[in-house]
Amino acid sequence: MTSPVHVTSEIGTLKTVLLKRPGKEVENLTPDIMGRLLFDDIPYLPEIQREHDFFAKTLQDNGVETIYLETLAAEALDAGNVKEEFLEKMLDESALVSSTLHAALKEYLLSMETQDMIDKIMAGVRTNEIDYKSNALVDLSSSEDYPFFMDPMPNLYFTRDPAASMGDGLTINRMTFAARRRESLFMEYIMEYHPRFANKGVNVWRSRNHLDRMEGGDELILNDHVLAIGISQRTSARSIEELAQVLFAKHSGFDKILAIKIPSNRAMMHLDTVFTMIDYDKFTIHPGIQDNGGNVDTFILEPGKDNHINISHRTDLQNVLREVLKVPELILIPVGNGDAVVAPREQWNDGSNTLAIAPNTVVTYNRNYVSNEVLRSYGIKVIEVISAELSRGRGGPRCMSMPIVREDLKK
Numbered sequence: 128m129t130s131p132v133h134v135t136s137e138i139g140t141l142k143t144v145l146l147k148r149p150g151k152e153v154e155n156l157t158p159d160i161m162g163r164l165l166f167d168d169i170p171y172l173p174e175i176q177r178e179h180d181f182f183a184k185t186l187q188d189n190g191v192e193t194i195y196l197e198t199l200a201a202e203a204l205d206a207g208n209v210k211e212e213f214l215e216k217m218l219d220e221s222a223l224v225s226s227t228l229h230a231a232l233k234e235y236l237l238s239m240e241t242q243d244m245i246d247k248i249m250a251g252v253r254t255n256e257i258d259y260k261s262n263a264l265v266d267l268s269s270s271e272d273y274p275f276f277m278d279p280m281p282n283l284y285f286t287r288d289p290a291a292s293m294g295d296g297l298t299i300n301r302m303t304f305a306a307r308r309r310e311s312l313f314m315e316y317i318m319e320y321h322p323r324f325a326n327k328g329v330n331v332w333r334s335r336n337h338l339d340r341m342e343g344g345d346e347l348i349l350n351d352h353v354l355a356i357g358i359s360q361r362t363s364a365r366s367i368e369e370l371a372q373v374l375f376a377k378h379s380g381f382d383k384i385l386a387i388k389i390p391s392n393r394a395m396m397h398l399d400t401v402f403t404m405i406d407y408d409k410f411t412i413h414p415g416i417q418d419n420g421g422n423v424d425t426f427i428l429e430p431g432k433d434n435h436i437n438i439s440h441r442t443d444l445q446n447v448l449r450e451v452l453k454v455p456e457l458i459l460i461p462v463g464n465g466d467a468v469v470a471p472r473e474q475w476n477d478g479s480n481t482l483a484i485a486p487n488t489v490v491t492y493n494r495n496y497v498s499n500e501v502l503r504s505y506g507i508k509v510i511e512v513i514s515a516e517l518s519r520g521r522g523g524p525r526c527m528s529m530p531i532v533r534e535d536l537k538k
């Protein structure tokens with residue numbers, strides 16, 4: 128049986144991709160909470176939706192099937208008859224102050240059609256939406272007028288991060304920050320109950336029930352044997368080693384992981400904000416992750432004897448990539464042409480965050496015009512999408528897309 132999830136590279140022709148159209152959740156940001164919810168500004172909803180629709184249409188025009196997280200989630204709950212069970216879990220994870228509030232929210236949300244309930248959970252529940260007066264001491268004594276019972280989830284349109292396809296399976300991730308931790312619950316239910324995926328042999332290599340963090344922006348599929356995973360603000364070294372144990376033991380097909388250490392900061396939160404694959408022998412890179420000699424700490428994990436993992440340390444990333452990909456030359460293309468002002472500016476707006484839809488063909492933000500021209504100078508086909516509002520969430524085309532199926536690369 129062919130698995131409904133099948134991704135054995137970063138660059139094979141993209142057939143199906145998971146998106147989330149930005150909804151009311153991005154309008155439920157305020158200056159007081161946007162930092163904690165991992166936004167630097169507040170997008171204008173009609174415009175961010177127009178830009179996202181343009182992104183989706185660009186993919187469709189290039190033969191990609193676009194499927195939507197919010198629709199699949201509602202369909203999964205109905206198909207599995209698990210709406211109430213899902214809601215219970217979601218409420219349990221929503222930091223509610225009391226069991227009476229839990230009960231009131233349950234009644235409110237359960238009375239909705241399933242799709243409306245999903246949309247509302249994603250958008251967040253304001254305190255003025257239900258008639259509820261708390262008797263909890265924490266509420267009675269609080270002077271804070273916090274406007275939400277359930278926080279919005281504005282980062283959902285970055286579908287790349289809560290789960291990551293890997294071969295005939297995926298990781299469903301324990302997210303680093305509380306602001307994004309509930310997001311991966313949708314994917315858990317989609318894989319478990321949606322007729323497109325349930326009981327179809329999709330391997331969950333790593334579930335969200337782990338203490339250690341991992342996010343899909345750090346997980347790159349270099350080919351059907353080799354992964355690159357960032358040791359970053361969002362993915363810990365320990366979780367990479369745990370994943371390696373599983374992938375090597377379960378004959379996943381993957382037998383080498385390059386753990387690439389990047390600075391732990393907001394601008395470079397995931398590996399794919401500084402490094403993406405474009406072709407068999409080409410990558411984008413933000414020079415900010417290299418030292419003066421061009422070195423990057425890279426650890427190679429491979430299966431050893433008796434389920435041990437052998438780890439070797441290298442710093443010559445370019446050579447390591449050339450060796451594992453078995454190409455005669457390997458080109459690292461610097462974002463913003465490596466310029467001291469343009470590179471950090473365009474990287475901040477995800478100039479390194481390309482989405483390959485076929486070998487040598489990428490989707491990028493139009494605002495990163497210097498990086499786009501540099502890519503074209505290497506003969507790469509660059510398809511630009513509009514990006515004034517989408518980029519406010521600090522993610523680019525790769526972050527906004529979770530490949531479900533890619534064609535295998537020709538050997």
Ligand SMILES: NC(=O)NCCC[C@H](N)C(=O)O
Pocket residue numbers: 164165166282285287288307343344345396397399400520521522523525526
């Ligand atoms: N893979 C990615 O880099 N995703 C972008 C995530 C941006 C989001 N505001 C976050 O901080 O998690």
